[in-house]
Amino acid sequence: MARGTLDIDTYRSKILSAHDRIKPYIHNTPLLCSNAINKKAGCEIYFKCENFQKIGAFKMRGAINAVLSYSLTKRRKGFVTHSSGNHAQAVALSSKIVNSKAHIVMPKGAPKIKVVAVKGYGAQVYLCDNNEKSRIDTCKKIINKTGANFIHPFDNDDVISGQASCAKEIFEEENGFDFIICPVGGGGLASGTILSTQIFSPLTTVILGEPLKASDAYQSFAKNKLIPVNKPTTIADGLKTSLSERTFKIIKKGTKKIITVSEEEIVSAMKLIWERLKIVCEPSCSVPLAALLKEKENFRNKKVAIILTGGNVDLENLPF
Amino acid sequence: MARGTLDIDTYRSKILSAHDRIKPYIHNTPLLCSNAINKKAGCEIYFKCENFQKIGAFKMRGAINAVLSYSLTKRRKGFVTHSSGNHAQAVALSSKIVNSKAHIVMPKGAPKIKVVAVKGYGAQVYLCDNNEKSRIDTCKKIINKTGANFIHPFDNDDVISGQASCAKEIFEEENGFDFIICPVGGGGLASGTILSTQIFSPLTTVILGEPLKASDAYQSFAKNKLIPVNKPTTIADGLKTSLSERTFKIIKKGTKKIITVSEEEIVSAMKLIWERLKIVCEPSCSVPLAALLKEKENFRNKKVAIILTGGNVDLENLPF
Numbered sequence: 001m002a003r004g005t006l007d008i009d010t011y012r013s014k015i016l017s018a019h020d021r022i023k024p025y026i027h028n029t030p031l032l033c034s035n036a037i038n039k040k041a042g043c044e045i046y047f048k049c050e051n052f053q054k055i056g057a058f059k060m061r062g063a064i065n066a067v068l069s070y071s072l073t074k075r076r077k078g079f080v081t082h083s084s085g086n087h088a089q090a091v092a093l094s095s096k097i098v099n100s101k102a103h104i105v106m107p108k109g110a111p112k113i114k115v116v117a118v119k120g121y122g123a124q125v126y127l128c129d130n131n132e133k134s135r136i137d138t139c140k141k142i143i144n145k146t147g148a149n150f151i152h153p154f155d156n157d158d159v160i161s162g163q164a165s166c167a168k169e170i171f172e173e174e175n176g177f178d179f180i181i182c183p184v185g186g187g188g189l190a191s192g193t194i195l196s197t198q199i200f201s202p203l204t205t206v207i208l209g210e211p212l213k214a215s216d217a218y219q220s221f222a223k224n225k226l227i228p229v230n231k232p233t234t235i236a237d238g239l240k241t242s243l244s245e246r247t248f249k250i251i252k253k254g255t256k257k258i259i260t261v262s263e264e265e266i267v268s269a270m271k272l273i274w275e276r277l278k279i280v281c282e283p284s285c286s287v288p289l290a291a292l293l294k295e296k297e298n299f300r301n302k303k304v305a306i307i308l309t310g311g312n313v314d315l316e317n318l319p320f
Numbered sequence: 321m322a323r324g325t326l327d328i329d330t331y332r333s334k335i336l337s338a339h340d341r342i343k344p345y346i347h348n349t350p351l352l353c354s355n356a357i358n359k360k361a362g363c364e365i366y367f368k369c370e371n372f373q374k375i376g377a378f379k380m381r382g383a384i385n386a387v388l389s390y391s392l393t394k395r396r397k398g399f400v401t402h403s404s405g406n407h408a409q410a411v412a413l414s415s416k417i418v419n420s421k422a423h424i425v426m427p428k429g430a431p432k433i434k435v436v437a438v439k440g441y442g443a444q445v446y447l448c449d450n451n452e453k454s455r456i457d458t459c460k461k462i463i464n465k466t467g468a469n470f471i472h473p474f475d476n477d478d479v480i481s482g483q484a485s486c487a488k489e490i491f492e493e494e495n496g497f498d499f500i501i502c503p504v505g506g507g508g509l510a511s512g513t514i515l516s517t518q519i520f521s522p523l524t525t526v527i528l529g530e531p532l533k534a535s536d537a538y539q540s541f542a543k544n545k546l547i548p549v550n551k552p553t554t555i556a557d558g559l560k561t562s563l564s565e566r567t568f569k570i571i572k573k574g575t576k577k578i579i580t581v582s583e584e585e586i587v588s589a590m591k592l593i594w595e596r597l598k599i600v601c602e603p604s605c606s607v608p609l610a611a612l613l614k615e616k617e618n619f620r621n622k623k624v625a626i627i628l629t630g631g632n633v634d635l636e637n638l639p640f
Binding site for chain 1: 350352371372376591594595598599600601631635636638640
């Protein structure tokens with residue numbers, strides 16, 4: 001599949017500014033390797049450990065970049081988003097950092113531990129029904145009342161440019177990667193990774209991993225039109241979201257292949273990471289390694305970067 | 321309690337040589353911090369992550385030092401030890417590194433996963449009854465037959481000097497520690513930590529943490545005589561062993577206090593480490609943090625190093 005071109009110059013300056021802007025507020029997370037995993041996979045893998053990132057996930061990069069991109073005047077109005085996951089915590093902490101109010105819309109039935117975490121950063125939580133309309137209506141009401149700035153979890157160039165700093169850090173620390181693999185949900189990280197790769201490591205090929213049970217990106221990519229997924233049920237709860245037009249446009253031009261994996265393959269890769277790297281990561285994290293292992297003949301003896309997206313997992317409800 | 325003096329000059333040269341000798345075969349593991357844990361504890365904690373060490377535990381340091389301390393001629397006879405835990409894997413891998421045969425005596429009923437891991441390093445496993453006499457008799461038979469060199473898990477100066485490299489690395493990376501806390505089982509790591517602290521960071525106070533259910537060190541320390549523990553049942557399976565005369569002598573002179581913790585306190589500290597540091601560690605690891613949290617008023621606003629000893633845990637049998 002041919003790799004097209006994006007409006008690279010615009011994104012180049014956005015990503016360079018974003019990384020400079022957010023550096024004081026994020027960790028440059030380590031790259032870890034495991035001989036045992038390399039032996040099993042037949043290639044050389046560098047895991048970028050975003051489970052060690054602030055709030056325990058890469059989402060901090062995009063959220064803090066978006067928040068810092070607003071003027072001081074606009075920041076006073078506060079920020080609003082809808083998320084039941086890591087983006088909620090990221091916007092809550094980012095708002096706290098700039099002394100702004102965060103309004104976080106979460107679905108009723110969201111894990112109590114996540115609601116508590118968001119409140120722990122001083123954010124106000126609004127519970128809505130578990131559907132798109134209720135989420136959007138609740139956000140709109142908050143915006144009308146407070147004038148708060150909306151930060152979409154992925155359909156936002158500042159968020160995408162922040163997430164792009166993750167792959168940029170990888171290429172600053174190591175070079176010569178044949179492949180970089182990241183998971184795809186809404187496509188914010190995938191888009192940022194594609195852009196950073198084209199700019200900072202253009203000989204590296206981007207591969208995306210996606211759960212078979214939430215394979216909207218795979219299907220959209222195959223049929224060349226946006227096909228949202230309907231009520232996905234995968235254990236990789238960070239990857240249930242569907243692409244937007246913006247992220248689909250970047251992904252269809254910038255990725256070579258999307259590999260889908262089963263729930264069993266995800267859990268098995270997750271266990272391998274815990275056992276061998278001795279780190280705690282989310283099911284969503286394990287999708288790229290599962291994808292690599294599924295098609296390992298295509299990666300034989302290659303140098304591969306894998307982004308481990310986060311480590312916020314319910315320890316009392318593990319899949320093994 | 322007064323801190324006495326040890327035969328420091330002898331140990332100083334042993335520890336310096338040990339660290340030089342083993343450096344190519346071990347990882348200088350990272351020090352990790354967590355704002356959330358610091359806030360909860362009321363002090364500044366640096367966790368030395370030996371869960372990222374070769375074979376997943378600090379035991380690699382002592383075993384490889386002991387093996388490398390033998391002449392080439394003696395190495396040809398192979399090595400023998402008894403252990404159902406991390407020392408078994410450490411001797412197996414260390415022997416493999418010097419192309420020697422490892423004979424590992426393990427009790428019948430040892431976790432299959434550990435037997436498989438030891439065999440995976442090319443060692444020969446001998447199953448014995450689960451008591452001291454059977455362990456020693458089996459080792460003796462092997463020694464009589466093969467001439468293999470016996471490497472005790474902790475009652476051995478080369479092993480102690482190897483374990484000492486762990487605290488040495490901590491003091492090389494950071495300074496100004498008020499306290500260093502490590503767990504105590506047979507006392508190999510505790511002894512090495514005490515010696516390195518007296519040599520490389522003499523203003524730092526050594527505190528030991530021990531499970532209440534395996535508190536032989538605490539009782540021996542209190543009564544100033546060696547009191548072995550009888551069939552301990554703690555979840556901290558790496559700390560069931562009792563001190564030897566050698567390790568007791570070092571510990572009673574070099575530690576300020578031994579803090580005992582309950583099983584609940586161990587599990588609670590373990591969960592905190594997993595949730596906040598996002599790393600996989602063994603129950604034994606969590607004993608020092610449990611000890612600190614139990615007596616946190618004594619550590620308020622202090623700078624504390626904690627050794628996380630290893631990360632080999634059965635993921636399918638977690639205590640939470």
